[in-house]
Amino acid sequence: MKAYPITEDELDRIADLGLYSTICFSVAGACFGLAINFQKDQMLNAVMAPGVGETWEILKWLSVGVAVLACFLGVVLTRRRRGQVHRIKQESSFA
Numbered sequence: 001m002k003a004y005p006i007t008e009d010e011l012d013r014i015a016d017l018g019l020y021s022t023i024c025f026s027v028a029g030a031c032f033g034l035a036i037n038f039q040k041d042q043m044l045n046a047v048m049a050p051g052v053g054e055t056w057e058i059l060k061w062l063s064v065g066v067a068v069l070a071c072f073l074g075v076v077l078t079r080r081r082r083g084q085v086h087r088i089k090q091e092s093s094f095a
Contacts, residue, residue: 004089004092014084017078017084021073025070027070028070028071028074031063031067032063035067038056038057039060
């Protein structure tokens with residue numbers, strides 16, 4: 001088993017990146033689910049009050065946009081976390 005010298009600041013940064021990426025993926029999943037729910041409701045409700053269908057359509061696409069952005073940010077944060085761990089491993093030398 002290898003032990004890597006790591007500072008508390010580096011450990012906190014790695015933990016924070018993991019937390020933030022998890023939050024981003026959770027937001028992405030929630031927004032995607034909301035968009036699916038808007039689509040389902042639009043398909044099931046044949047008669048809607050004027051303007052409601054358009055509002056739901058806007059909210060659906062807004063939810064999809066936020067989901068895509070949050071997912072992209074989660075991927076970026078995950079890659080940064082992996083890069084941080086990779087850098088620590090490269091800086092360590094074992095005799």
